[in-house]
Amino acid sequence: MQIFPFCPNPHCVWHLKAPAHPWARPKGFYTTKAFGRIRRYQCPACHTTFSSQTFSLAYYVKRPLPLADILARLSSGESLRAMSRNLSVSLSLLSNRIERLARQALALHATCLAGRIGYDDICIDGFVSFDTSQYFPSEIPIALTAHSQFILDFSHASRKRSGSMTPSQKAKAGMLYRRTCLERGALSRSFRETLLQALTLQPPTLHHPFVLITDEKPDYQRILYALPAFRHQTETHRIVHWTVNSKLPRTLSNPLFASNYIDRELRKDLAHHHRQTVCFNRNVAQGMLRLSLYLCAHNYCKPFRIGVRKVQQPQSHAEAAGVPASMVSYFVENLTDGIRAFFSRSKLSVMMQRTWEKRWPTPGKTTPEYVPKYARA
């Protein structure tokens, strides 16, 4: 008999922890075109029926696709439409698989974050791109470790276009901003929540003060100085703010190297963040899911350094940041072929939850995003 790790019903007593012995009762079969004859089971505690497909990344899928191939294409600058042409699949089907992969990556990243042992300085900087049109620039503050370039968390803020504009551009901007409701203080909110999450993941201790490295933007200082954790810091819980002039050469010796590095990687590797592109984000929620998939793959699947001596070199950014090698292998093995991550069982941060549930608003869009029922369980 097949042993299932937990009951898929989020309201069941066996959802978080199920008995170690085989507990699922066989209850008939059903047939699918994609996977053939599949056995159905029933939970004795809540009487919910399910099958091995319920725990699979291919749950409800009518056409299996190579998920590892999709991830490789997404992370190497291939646009969504190019991917859909090359794989001969529709755009919506492709988006569905990317969403599944992104949710899986977020849940696994949250698990690995909890098991991280290392300590490092934290760089936070806003990556600037745009959604729907150049009139709606976005700023994505990313918190990452300074010496290992390991992404901890990230947020998103939409803002108005700044800089010089022609009279016709000004007229168009005025018309767009009159009918679009943008969040007030979004930039401060996004930086604050990223900083708070970094502080939660790596609180200051006696031997390791929390060192935050940012550029000289006055807003960053204002937000940090207003935090209770900063105002009431003690000898044993020190928070240090290190500001770096953004005109300094973007070399390895620059304290903000990690932020500059990830900016460059995102610009190079993701089609919707290229400069002067027509592949920009049409939908913020889906763009954030793609971004989280890319950043998680960067943490766990990409080599830490190439072109330097490989002796005693950590294999991935996660390992360099203090995530045990066994957890990195766990991430890699389960990303495209493992037990499907459940929202109710994942320890996600506020921003990760928003990404998972597609709650990032798109400028000009008022209807909520569609999230399948299985993704909410």
Ligand SMILES: [Zn+2]
């Ligand atoms: Zn149950």
